[in-house]
Amino acid sequence: MTTLIIEDEELTARKLGRLLVEVDPAVRVVGTTVSVDESVEWLRTNPRPDLIFMDIELADGQSFAIFDQVPITSPVIFTTAYDEYAIKAFKVNSIDYLLKPVKEDDLRQALAKLQTLRHVLTSQTAGMGSLEGALATLLQQVRDASVAAPVTTTVVLAHTSTNGTYRERFMIKQGQRLFSIGVDEVAYFVTRNKMSFLKTRDDSEWLLDYTMDELAQMLDPQRFFRLNRQIIAEMRAVDKVHLYFNGKLKVILRPAFDEEVVVSRERAGDFKRWLGE
Template sequence: MNILLIEDEEATARRLRRMVQEVEPTARIVGMTVSVDESVEWLQTHPRPDLILMDIELADGQSFEIFNRVTVTSPVVFTTAYDEYAIKAFRVNSIDYLLKPVKEDDLRNALTKLQCLKESLLEHPDSLKTSLTNLLRQMAATASPESSAQPVQTASTYRDRFLIRQGQRLFSVDVAEVAYVFTRNKLTFLKTRDGHEWMIDYSMDEVSTMLDPQRFFRLNRQIIAELRAIDKVNLYFNGKLKIGLRPIFDEEVIVSREKAGEFKVWLGE
């Protein structure tokens, strides 16, 4: 089985590649792309893969744009930290929809589903489209306007510590010590209240599902901050907000106009 992996978070891409090799040793990752543009170019210049593992939120937009720019005939398994895209995902060639962090059993089930569908798809090319249309109707019928874009979790399911690997040494950092989580050069780091930085093997999308949203807020794609780490909030141009963090972050931290209202509510407005 030849697989194209579309994922812009390096840590997630590494984990998915390792997981595919463990779940299906005969599978080959024949391509890895990180953006809509790069994915479109790859699909236009390479043979059709047997499966595409596709993140929804990419660096240059949502991966649904790929389907508007190139004909995709391969089955797709979507991966994302947000379930608001479920119905939209199943409008295209999706055979499954996996929430991050992707679990090995879920990936195994998706690959098994593809194997079961293969023979049927060869005999009846329209069967996948029909089954997905039916699934879409069922999802739309049961969709609730109050449903959240974020996967539902209880307080007890949020992570309370992270395992840090430093050479041959392993140790834990308690979430209570974390001031913020940030990404740099496609790697993810914890910044503790005492100023230490520790690399963790999770993407920002994955971390955002692990932390209690009452305590942590994703300011932008690059940084997730704990409430007590918010030192200053200043009005910025065009409705944006400029944030000062404690400990100091060495880059400018901006909350977009679209997220500014939500951020103010989170602060207690």
Template sequence: MQVLIVEDEILLAKRLKKLLQEAEPAANVIAITNSVSETVSWLQNHPAPDLILMDIELADGQSFDIFQQVKIGSPVIFTTAYDEYAIRAFKVNSIDYLLKPIKEEELKTALNKFRQLSSTPNRAGYIEALLAEMQRMQQQETYRDRILVKQGQKMMSIPMDEIAYFFSQNKFSYIKTVSNQKYIIDHTLDDLEKSLSPRQFFRVNRQYILSSASVTAIHSWFNQKLKVEVVPATDEHIVVSREKASAFREWMGE
């Protein structure tokens, strides 16, 4: 199986290559390209690979632009940190859609779909079935995109993208925004955790739910725990428990 990897982050490309070779020893990564232009050039000058693993967000644009510039007959497994592209991905040769951080078992499942597709005479029907399943999953997964906060006698609606982290203090819950504003909220962290996208937020301990964008550094700590630095900075250490440390590292892209 000849495989082309399209990924603009070299460490992620190397990890994906390693995962692929562990999941499918017969796979041969014939090239790794890191941009729309480089991928178009490679595809124009080489025979079509058996399979393409393609990141959606590249340094010089989205990988969908590649399909506008060159005809691609190879099946594609898309990889990305953003599930908003799922439906569009399935309309351009996609046989599956993997969200980062990619797990070996999920990659194996995608490769199994690739093998099924290779032996399926009704490829269009197969793609339509996958598309319908992705639409169903998207309809089920709806997460909060903003939250109402109090500011004196006023109330304000804060988008999730502007929140650095949630925290509890003296039996009250608060948010800290990326612009270092602090607001009290009428929700417990337990209730909030259920309504937040697990791709954007992680409950590191009883006191904190962090956005991935707020994390600036991760340090090894006592008893296999982790200490996390965030921005805006806090007055106390944020410690990830030993039980959650592995999942947290994976969530951050290990």
């Protein structure tokens, strides 16, 4: 089964590729793209993959824009750190919606769902047209049913950690020395050049061996909020919030961050509720 991975975090893409092969050795990753434009170009110039794994938030926009620029007949499994796009995801060729970091059991179930659909359609459409056409018809039926039914309840449950607890400390390596930092000392987490860092309240910064998606699942959502793809902030680190253009919010952090921190219009409502609006 050929697979295209659309994911702008290199480490996340590599981990997903390895996990796919572990779950199903028959899977062959034939391409990895990191943006809307690159994905559109790849889909226009390469054979149709059997399956697409698609992150929603890409560096140059949301991946839903890909569907507006190129026909996609392959089934799609969305991967995202957020749950607010579930309804929208099921309006396109989506057979599943997995929250990051992707768990092996969730991935296995999603691939099993695809194989079941293919098996059923192969037996039902023999001599009656293409499997791809039949799959597209069934996906449309699934989308109609999914939009009519509430899908966010099961997705939101993924905000809790697997064992019901959240990380309280992070191990730091400095040369040959190891020490730990408690979450009470953390102001925010930030990613730069595809590496993640922990920023403490006293303005120290330490390298971490986790992606931002993994960190988002480890942290208590009552205390930490993912402001955007680059920053996860602890509540006390939010110094000021300003209204920004087009419904966005501009956040001033403490300790100060060296770039402008903006919360998207889609996330602004959740952010204000998190702050206690």
